[in-house]
Amino acid sequence: MMKPAIEIINLGKQYKLTNSAPYIALRDVISESARNIFSGKKKKQDSFWALRDVNLSIEPGERVGIIGRNGAGKSTLLKIISRITPPTTGEAFIRGRVGSLLEVGTGFHPELSGRENIYLNGSILGLKRAEITKQLEAIIDFSGVEKFIDTPLKHYSSGMQLRLAFSVAAHLEPEILLIDEVLAVGDMEFQKKCLGKMEEVSKKDGRTILFVSHNLDTIKKFCSSAILLGNGTTLYKGNTDKSITKYLTDHLQTIAEKNWDDTLYSYNKELKLTKASLHNETGVILSRFDTTQKIGISFEYQVLAGRPSFTRGINVFNQENVHIFSSHDVVSEFSNQENKVGVYRATVWIPGNLLPEGFFSISLALFNPSPHEILIHEFEALRFEVFTDYLKFSARGNFTENLPGFIRPLLVWEVSSN
Incomplete structure (x- = not known):
């Protein structure tokens, strides 16, 4: 042997x-x-x-x-x-x-x-x-x-x-x-x-x-x-x-999905947040994404009593707990209408070539924008890592050194010669 x-x-x-x-x-x-x-x-x-x-x-x-x-x-x-x-x-x-x-x-x-x-x-x-x-x-x-x-x-x-x-x-x-x-x-x-x-x-x-x-x-x-x-x-x-x-x-405490079962209600008991997950474009649940991938953030909530319109939002924080950006639902068909009793699923996409390498957390919110009223706000509901896949073309190009910045968008450059 x-x-x-x-x-x-x-x-x-x-x-x-x-x-x-x-x-x-x-x-x-x-x-x-x-x-x-x-x-x-x-x-x-x-x-x-x-x-x-x-x-x-x-x-x-x-x-x-x-x-x-x-x-x-x-x-x-x-x-x-x-x-x-x-x-x-x-x-x-x-x-x-x-x-x-x-x-x-x-x-x-x-x-x-x-x-x-x-x-x-x-x-x-x-x-x-x-x-x-x-x-x-x-x-x-x-x-x-x-x-x-x-x-x-x-x-x-x-x-x-x-x-x-x-x-x-x-x-x-x-x-x-x-x-x-x-x-x-x-x-x-x-x-x-x-x-x-x-x-x-x-x-x-x-x-x-x-x-x-x-x-x-x-x-x-x-x-x-x-x-x-x-x-x-x-x-x-x-x-x-x-x-x-x-x-x-x-060790890095990534959270790709979370279930709250019967624990996370709005203060008035009209809404309940039930589950959330991170996934790619094919629906596979992931906690790691390369810089070029779209990151899907989905969460399910239940409306227990009909109420006037409210909206959905996320906050994105980096590993130093710096608030990178927020996104509110201002475009879906439910953004400005009454939400009837039922179960809903919301999905928002972070585009590829936006976030740099590092660890990030997602906070989820259901709220009334005007007048401002927080219904549910769950901090650090999900956590994920972004890394560079050197086999893919990204905003990093061929640069291998530390590339600072809170975001790294792949911008369009136009160069001309006289």
């Missing part, structure tokens, strides 16, 4: 917390030393566990995503597997040659040329010079930095370093490939190229790949399974969709 490519048993990593020391004069050093001699006590040093009691078994050829909030222990786990840092407790058995892409510039020497760094990385992996030379042309061609291959690495941009580093890691045939969020540094076209190459080497050569990313859509498309880390422990390992759903519901 084939043994796992990566086997982790009771793994833990503890770091000591140190504070940067203020300016200290010589007399302070002498007096502190004297106090320590006579007191015989040592200062207690604070520490924290970046990983604790982690147990994992990853089979050869698996493509595993690692997800979790910042500080969950994702990068620490990859550093232990790649032997950059040792564990404090437990063991990590690695069966196969490991290639890693953890931080831009890791494993490269800034004074050496791109070509020399390829040979340096290959020798670290245990390859002979002839084996590296055999792959040299393919590495340079994939990286796209052939014009600068004999230039010292210190003159490369971070994007150029990334291109070369990924190309080296993918082409020097490690049995295990570790990729951290570093891919986000590259432009969209190169990211697509990298994901394609990772899929190729995984399927064709049966290599094991561990991939850390905050882009859950990429994890979903690329990885057959996923590990959810939280506070340094393994919260879930298994099906990618289930891992992502657990992450979103338990």
